[in-house]
Amino acid sequence: xxxxxxxxxxxxxxxxxxxxxxxxxxxxxxxxxxxxxxxxxxxxxxxxxxxxxxxxxxxxxxxxxxxxxxxxxxxxxxxxxxxxxxxxxxxxxxxxxxxxxxxxxxxxxxxxxxxxxxxxxxxxxxxxxxxxxxxxxxxxxxxxxxxxxxxxxxxxxxxxxxxxxxxxxxxxxxxxxxxxxxxxxxxxxxxxxxxxxxxxxxxxxxxxxxxxxxxxxxxxxxxxxxxxxxxxxxxxxxxxxxxxxxxxxxxxxxxxxxxxxxxxxxxxxxxxxxxxxxxxxxxxxxxxxxxxxxxxxxxxxxxxxxxxxxxxxxxxxxxxxxxxxxxxxxxxxxxxxxxxxxxxxxxxxxxxxxxxxxxxxxxxxxxxxxxxxxxxxxxxxxxxxxxxxxxxxxxxxxxxxxxxxxxxxxxxxxxxxxxxxxxxxxxxxxxxxxxxxxxxxxxxxxxxxxxxxxxxxxxxxxxxxxxxxxxxxxxxxxxxxxxxxxxxxxxxx
Amino acid sequence: xxxxxxxxxxxxxxxxxxxxxxxxxxxxxxxxxxxxxxxxxxxxxxxxxxxxxxxxxxxxxxxxxxxxxxxxxxxxxxxxxxxxxxxxxxxxxxxxxxxxxxxxxxxxxxxxxxxxxxxxxxxxxxxxxxxxxxxxxxxxxxxxxxxxxxxxxxxxxxxxxxxxxxxxxxxxxxxxxxxxxxxxxxxxxxxxxxxxxxxxxxxxxxxxxxxxxxxxxxxxxxxxxxxxxxxxxxxxxxxxxxxxxxxxxxxxxxxxxxxxxxxxxxxxxxxxxxxxxxxxxxxxxxxxxxxxxxxxxxxxxxxxxxxxxxxxxxxxxxxxxxxxxxxxxxxxxxxxxxxxxxxxxxxxxxxxxxxxxxxxxxxxxxxxxxxxxxxxxxxxxxxxxxxxxxxxxxxxxxxxxxxxxxxxxxxxxxxxxxxxxxxxxxxxxxxxxxxxxxxxxxxxxxxxxxxxxxxxxxxxxxxxxxxxxxxxxxxxxxxxxxxxxxxxxxxxx
Numbered sequence: 014x015x016x017x018x019x020x021x022x023x024x025x026x027x028x029x030x031x032x033x034x035x036x037x038x039x040x041x042x043x044x045x046x047x048x049x050x051x052x053x054x055x056x057x058x059x060x061x062x063x064x065x066x067x068x069x070x071x072x073x074x075x076x077x078x079x080x081x082x083x084x085x086x087x088x089x090x091x092x093x094x095x096x097x098x099x100x101x102x103x104x105x106x107x108x109x110x111x112x113x114x115x116x117x118x119x120x121x122x123x124x125x126x127x128x129x130x131x132x133x134x135x136x137x138x139x140x141x142x143x144x145x146x147x148x149x150x151x152x153x154x155x156x157x158x159x160x161x162x163x164x165x166x167x168x169x170x171x172x173x174x175x176x177x178x179x180x181x182x183x184x185x186x187x188x189x190x191x192x193x194x195x196x197x198x199x200x201x202x203x204x205x206x207x208x209x210x211x212x213x214x215x216x217x218x219x220x221x222x223x224x225x226x227x228x229x230x231x232x233x234x235x236x237x238x239x240x241x242x243x244x245x246x247x248x249x250x251x252x253x254x255x256x257x258x259x260x261x262x263x264x265x266x267x268x269x270x271x272x273x274x275x276x277x278x279x280x281x282x283x284x285x286x287x288x289x290x291x292x293x294x295x296x297x298x299x300x301x302x303x304x305x306x307x308x309x310x311x312x313x314x315x316x317x318x319x320x321x322x323x324x325x326x327x328x329x330x331x332x333x334x335x336x337x338x339x340x341x342x343x344x345x346x347x348x349x350x351x352x353x354x355x356x357x358x359x360x361x362x363x364x365x366x367x368x369x370x371x372x373x374x375x376x377x378x379x380x381x382x383x384x385x386x387x388x389x390x391x392x393x394x395x396x397x398x399x400x401x402x403x404x405x406x407x408x409x410x411x412x413x414x415x416x417x418x419x420x421x422x423x424x425x426x427x428x429x430x431x432x433x434x435x436x437x438x439x440x441x442x443x444x445x446x447x448x449x450x451x452x453x454x455x456x457x458x459x460x461x462x463x464x465x466x467x468x469x470x471x472x473x474x475x476x477x478x479x480x481x482x483x484x485x486x487x488x489x490x491x492x493x494x495x496x497x498x499x500x501x502x503x504x505x506x
Numbered sequence: 507x508x509x510x511x512x513x514x515x516x517x518x519x520x521x522x523x524x525x526x527x528x529x530x531x532x533x534x535x536x537x538x539x540x541x542x543x544x545x546x547x548x549x550x551x552x553x554x555x556x557x558x559x560x561x562x563x564x565x566x567x568x569x570x571x572x573x574x575x576x577x578x579x580x581x582x583x584x585x586x587x588x589x590x591x592x593x594x595x596x597x598x599x600x601x602x603x604x605x606x607x608x609x610x611x612x613x614x615x616x617x618x619x620x621x622x623x624x625x626x627x628x629x630x631x632x633x634x635x636x637x638x639x640x641x642x643x644x645x646x647x648x649x650x651x652x653x654x655x656x657x658x659x660x661x662x663x664x665x666x667x668x669x670x671x672x673x674x675x676x677x678x679x680x681x682x683x684x685x686x687x688x689x690x691x692x693x694x695x696x697x698x699x700x701x702x703x704x705x706x707x708x709x710x711x712x713x714x715x716x717x718x719x720x721x722x723x724x725x726x727x728x729x730x731x732x733x734x735x736x737x738x739x740x741x742x743x744x745x746x747x748x749x750x751x752x753x754x755x756x757x758x759x760x761x762x763x764x765x766x767x768x769x770x771x772x773x774x775x776x777x778x779x780x781x782x783x784x785x786x787x788x789x790x791x792x793x794x795x796x797x798x799x800x801x802x803x804x805x806x807x808x809x810x811x812x813x814x815x816x817x818x819x820x821x822x823x824x825x826x827x828x829x830x831x832x833x834x835x836x837x838x839x840x841x842x843x844x845x846x847x848x849x850x851x852x853x854x855x856x857x858x859x860x861x862x863x864x865x866x867x868x869x870x871x872x873x874x875x876x877x878x879x880x881x882x883x884x885x886x887x888x889x890x891x892x893x894x895x896x897x898x899x900x901x902x903x904x905x906x907x908x909x910x911x912x913x914x915x916x917x918x919x920x921x922x923x924x925x926x927x928x929x930x931x932x933x934x935x936x937x938x939x940x941x942x943x944x945x946x947x948x949x950x951x952x953x954x955x956x957x958x959x960x961x962x963x964x965x966x967x968x969x970x971x972x973x974x975x976x977x978x979x980x981x982x983x984x985x986x987x988x989x990x991x992x993x994x995x996x997x998x999x
Binding site: 083086088089092093115116117118119120121122123124125127131132133134136137138147149152153155157158160161162164165168169172173174175176177178179180181182200201202203204207211212213215216219223224225226227228241244245248295296297300306307310311312329330333334335336337338339340351352353354355356361362363364365366368369371372373375376377378379380381382383384385 | 576579581582585586608609610611612613614615616617618620624625626627629630631640642645646648650651653654655657658661662665666667668669670671672673674675693694695696697700704705706708709712716717718719720721734737738741788789790793799800803804805822823826827828829830831832833844845846847848849854855856857858859861862864865866868869870871872873874875876877878
């Protein structure tokens with residue numbers, strides 16, 4: 014503690030003790046000192062007489078003075094410097110508001126080095142920009158009023174229990190509701206206790222990683238894929254093995270060649286709409302992947318992040334629906350269907366693993382957001398969630414078709430792409446010789462943000478591609494964004 | 507895939523293709539097969555003709571047949587066994603509801619061994635028992651209606667933004683509100699960006715552990731303390747060093763002796779109301795601890811889990827309020843003030859650490875529950891939270907006094923304790939020779955659950971103590987619980 018200009022010691026402390034209140038003597042002494050400091054009769058850095066002297070002056074027992082000093086010290090009014098004495102503090106409680114403008118002292122302990130991949134980055138979408146890049150649903154279509162009304166009803170009805178400690182595996186109503194939905198619509202025969210509710214698919218992957226991976230374990234991922242999932246796997250100590258992706262999804266033959274040389278603990282894969290290319294894994298590869306996983310004892314982490322948005326034919330059933338040997342952990346989310354801010358997702362896993370995930374979850378944050386989980390359970394039971402899904406599918410299909418039409422009309426000289434059978438984005442490859450990074454920068458100056466392929470590649474190299482998300486844009490915004498892209502497009506060579 | 511009784515192959519597939527719809531041929535073929543399976547014209551385990559034969563029979567190109575088979579297979583209607591042919595699946599989509607009664611297959615991959623401390627345990631309070639053991643507020647006093655109403659208002663007003671991706675460090679309104687509260691009421695001069703919102707203090711400790719601890723790092727903890735925090739520290743690889751606790755809190759001299767022999771990364775401590783003994787760390791020890799932390803570069807994780815419930819004098823200011831060298835990470839929670847199910851807590855830390863925590867948080871679950879965070883920010887701003895805190899303090903003080911009175915009247919021959927100056931429980935030591943484990947078991951049979959001291963000791967040994975939580979009981983329940991304890995009490999020797 015630093016002291017300002019040196020002040021002579023106070024030889025006599027003339028305190029006016031408040032006598033009426035029935036407050037213990039030590040507290041009255043402490044309060045009198047505080048009053049005098051506030052009035053300026055005592056000031057910062059001033060030394061107080063010793064406790065014996067004070068006891069004599071005040072006519073109280075020395076223990077009473079010591080108690081008063083302890084109280085004052087613990088509240089920050091005075092401080093004791095060994096062998097020097099007791100001083101009125103430099104930083105008084107009343108001055109703390111001033112201190113808070115400065116904030117806390119800089120960190121005084123050395124931190125371990127931070128993994129490279131946890132680099133500082135933007136967490137919020139800047140406003141006033143059209144985000145061709147944000148892989149989230151249109152916030153204007155989130156059924157706010159329905160959610161708010163249902164939440165209030167659910168909490169009023171069951172809040173006393175919902176706001177207590179509950180099961181870290183999730184609210185029983187939502188576990189049962191999702192189990193039924195996944196069984197009947199997606200062919201995943203989960204029992205309620207095999208559904209572990211998480212805070213979005215990000216926690217699902219982090220939870221799995223912490224539960225099954227030991228430092229140094231190998232985990233296969235897609236060379237084009239979802240970086241936040243890789244970060245969670247790496248944090249748990251996984252050594253990642255990138256496996257190529259083509260028009261049929263993950264190259265299972267390449268995975269098999271890796272497995273001949275290396276033991277792997279898990280493979281993280283997005284079979285339904287490969288992220289970010291949106292291709293669907295072929296049936297032959299699905300079966301080959303399951304068989305490979307069984308033979309090598311590798312857990313398949315199947316991330317089915319936007320199952321609902323499939324536009325051509327029925328959605329393809331997940332790997333988990335054909336898993337007869339307990340090798341799949343099936344991850345899903347409601348971020349894309351409802352809203353990312355709800356933070357609701359799940360892992361469906363064989364009982365032994367589901368129970369382990371539940372125990373791990375208890376250490377992480379004890380339990381999920383049971384009021385919101387109960388709310389969504391209610392929306393499921395009433396069919397509201399399903400109705401909303403169908404509505405969104407129709408809207409997004411129209412937006413996909415408009416985007417495809419605009420791209421063909423304005424950018425066929427620069428981009429080529431397959432029309433995605435599902436998902437909320439188009440994966441467009443740029444024609445040879447186009448500097449896609451420069452293009453994106455020019456587009457941003459025109460008010461449109463696009464992510465180029467390098468954001469999704471394992472090695473960070475630019476494959477010459479853009480991910481164009483159509484879900485967030487209405488017709489006018491789609492048209493405007495494509496026009497800006499066309500305007501920013503470098504001349505074809 | 508298993509097959510039931512062997513069925514002869516179907517030699518000719520007489521499919522009625524739907525011609526009107528403009529659906530591609532391959533899908534119409536697939537749909538016709540599904541229809542025939544549903545009608546029982548094709549049945550489980552039956553083999554289909556080869557693709558060439560089928561193409562001839564249906565008068566389509568073989569590729570069309572292959573596409574149809576792929577569709578059928580990916581949806582689980584047929585399956586292909588190498589060298590044997592293609593069969594109608596045993597498990598049809600329509601039969602999945604039946605499968606879901608059995609659940610998923612047992613886990614087919616081997617899991618790594620699980621840390622001992624993550625043992626299976628009860629996560630929910632059994633009903634029909636009086637919980638003298640549960641360290642949570644009285645659920646009947648949670649202001650459900652106020653929370654529900656405010657949540658709805660906040661979400662209706664700002665939901666489009668609240669339900670989007672936001673800052674993983676927390677909702678800006680709550681960060682600012684807590685920074686102000688902590689500055690003015692607790693003397694912790696935090697700026698808003700130094701407050702990281704977490705899901706309760708459990709996530710706060712887990713987040714800190716993952717962010718600062720490397721495997722093998724030493725961390726000091728209290729010999730009597732909070733096991734879930736130890737679990738989080740251990741999961742991050744910490745080697746824990748238990749430090750004795752006495753009537754002045756953590757024995758800082760003992761910590762200093764450990765530091766002479768061992769490097770430590772952090773010390774986890776509960777200075778305000780030591781958990782579970784409720785003693786307040788003395789002023790001298792507070793200053794000694796801060797000085798020790800600075801000299802040895804050790805981070806003090808200060809868990810101030812029930813700051814508000816201080817009954818004698820003003821609450822003692824946190825260590826963090828006197829931290830001039832940036833060695834304290836200050837952890838708090840709203841679980842005790844509002845409700846544990848809200849899962850709201852925080853870490854206040856110097857900027858460099860707060861930013862690292864935010865990046866780590868993004869990997870864990872991307873962000874917190876912003877609708878609830880905004881709700882509590884509103885309750886803070888309107889003074890509702892502060893009003894509720896004061897109300898609870900009055901209620902709990904009365905309950906403390908009643909518990910003390912009943913214990914003195916009925917159990918002074920078996921228990922001795924200090925009246926706690928704060929907290930929501932009494933730490934009662936049993937007189938010598940009393941088998942406290944047996945006592946707790948008999949009490950449970952009388953409908954009252956108590957936790958004995960062994961739940962809180964580092965080595966799991968029984969120190970001869972009980973933690974009696976008074977917060978959850980109204981007068982009648984307190985009286986009944988103490989009577990049951992007295993009835994279950996073993997005769998004094």
